[in-house]
Amino acid sequence: MEYVIGVLLLLTFFGLAYYCIKGHNLMIGFLVITIIWTVLPLLGTLGASDAFIADNAVLQFDGFDGLIATLNGIYQSAPEGWGTTLVNVCWGAWFGRVLMETGIAATLIRKTVELGGDRPVITMALLNIVTSVIFTAMTGAGPVIAIGVIVLPILMSLGIPKPIALFTFMESVAAGIYLNPVNFAQYRAFFITTEEMPDFTLGWYTMRWGLWALIIALVLTTLLAAFFLKRAKTSHAWAAQTPQPAEAAVKDAPFYTLVLPIVPVVLKIALDFSVIGGFVIAGFLALFLCGKMKGGFVASCQLVNKLYYDGVVDTAPLVGFLLTLPMFNQVANLASPYFKAILGSVMPRTELVVCIAFAVLACLGLFRGPLTLVGCGAATLGVLSNVASFSVPFLYCVFAIPTITGNIGSCITQSWVAWGLAYTKVESKDYLKMSIPTTYIISAVLYVLTMFTMSGLGAEWFI
Numbered sequence: 023m024e025y026v027i028g029v030l031l032l033l034t035f036f037g038l039a040y041y042c043i044k045g046h047n048l049m050i051g052f053l054v055i056t057i058i059w060t061v062l063p064l065l066g067t068l069g070a071s072d073a074f075i076a077d078n079a080v081l082q083f084d085g086f087d088g089l090i091a092t093l094n095g096i097y098q099s100a101p102e103g104w105g106t107t108l109v110n111v112c113w114g115a116w117f118g119r120v121l122m123e124t125g126i127a128a129t130l131i132r133k134t135v136e137l138g139g140d141r142p143v144i145t146m147a148l149l150n151i152v153t154s155v156i157f158t159a160m161t162g163a164g165p166v167i168a169i170g171v172i173v174l175p176i177l178m179s180l181g182i183p184k185p186i187a188l189f190t191f192m193e194s195v196a197a198g199i200y201l202n203p204v205n206f207a208q209y210r211a212f213f214i215t216t217e218e219m220p221d222f223t224l225g226w227y228t229m230r231w232g233l234w235a236l237i238i239a240l241v242l243t244t245l246l247a248a249f250f251l252k253r254a255k256t257s258h259a260w261a262a263q264t265p266q267p268a269e270a271a272v273k274d275a276p277f278y279t280l281v282l283p284i285v286p287v288v289l290k291i292a293l294d295f296s297v298i299g300g301f302v303i304a305g306f307l308a309l310f311l312c313g314k315m316k317g318g319f320v321a322s323c324q325l326v327n328k329l330y331y332d333g334v335v336d337t338a339p340l341v342g343f344l345l346t347l348p349m350f351n352q353v354a355n356l357a358s359p360y361f362k363a364i365l366g367s368v369m370p371r372t373e374l375v376v377c378i379a380f381a382v383l384a385c386l387g388l389f390r391g392p393l394t395l396v397g398c399g400a401a402t403l404g405v406l407s408n409v410a411s412f413s414v415p416f417l418y419c420v421f422a423i424p425t426i427t428g429n430i431g432s433c434i435t436q437s438w439v440a441w442g443l444a445y446t447k448v449e450s451k452d453y454l455k456m457s458i459p460t461t462y463i464i465s466a467v468l469y470v471l472t473m474f475t476m477s478g479l480g481a482e483w484f485i
């Protein structure tokens with residue numbers, strides 16, 4: 023019976039992968055698969071061998087009350103446990119809206135263009151750096167689109183072909199996400215809670231792996247974009263001068279406010295200061311220093327409330343997904359014994375083999391595939407973590423690479439990449455011709471980094 027249930031679960035796993043590839047609603051997809059993965063393992067316990075049940079404590083229920091406790095853990099306790107992640111997401115989205123409202127993000131980009139002049143490669147490299155820095159603090163489709171409508175016309179007005187401009191911008195966004203505290207908290211919750219392993223902090227992760235991952239992804243993106251640009255014909259499909267908005271909209275933010283986007287990250291890394299506290303401090307400093315709080319107390323309250331509202335709207339689809347994802351994570355633990363029975367003999371059991379396998383299969387991070395945590399990678403994680411004893415930091419980095427580089431920057435199913443394709447009128451095949459090789463190249467280098475920095479971590483990994 024355990025093998026029959028294992029095969030059925032595997033079929034539903036591939037069904038979920040297909041569902042994700044087709045770009046359907048992830049919240050509904052994960053809710054449905056959670057229900058299926060609840061029913062099948064419970065049915066399996068009725069016919070599985072006594073030895074199989076005895077070897078898997080997760081399938082042992084202490085009567086009806088034990089069964090109810092298991093179901094409550096999946097459908098109640100699991101989403102409740104992600105409260106911290108959701109709070110970080112909402113405040114991060116608010117801070118992103120503040121940076122747009124105050125003009126700090128736009129000013130950073132304009133100053134970068136002035137520095138690069140009319141040298142396309144230099145300007146592109148500088149914009150990549152600024153974009154990555156901005157998205158160490160900002161996250162969500164709204165901020166990406168808001169920055170994209172500034173950066174993309176500039177790149178294309180310099181003669182950079184539209185596919186290359188879109189590619190280099192989106193991959194630069196992904197590079198910045200490697201240090202984004204909101205995304206770190208979101209992905210970290212797939213593995214552990216803060217209470218379970220408080221030493222796995224953003225500061226520890228940044229100095230050991232995250233900062234190097236950002237630099238590697240950014241450098242390789244820029245070099246590959248320059249390579250593609252050298253092979254492509256210069257394009258002037260967009261006018262050299264983009265339409266100028268109203269004067270008030272293009273007024274530069276004060277120069278001393280341009281450091282504010284990195285303040286939350288720096289405070290977290292240097293002092294292990296609260297991420298939300300960093301967003302609040304930097305956000306209100308930006309509003310005050312940029313003159314957005316001069317309209318009196320009531321008007322200022324309305325502005326802050328509007329920015330928070332707009333930020334939450336930006337992240338609403340993500341919040342819905344995050345409320346169903348922990349249910350799926352929890353039920354994957356219930357289903358893992360059956361997956362182990364089917365796949366246990368073929369899953370990699372050493373860190374070196376894991377890194378090689380994930381590097382070779384990097385394309386499975388695309389299209390919400392079985393390597394990305396924002397697709398059906400949570401199931402892969404559940405199986406992999408149950409067949410061998412890997413440290414949490416190692417597994418985090420292993421799955422972060424296809425999730426960030428493979429999905430956030432390279433995949434056409436990502437919402438802001440899909441927007442970019444429509445905005446620039448770029449064909450998806452032209453984008454994938456660059457993003458797929460880039461996924462493999464960046465992933466291969468980052469898995470080498472992972473082996474050097476995260477392998478061999480035992481119980482005292484944090485020392």
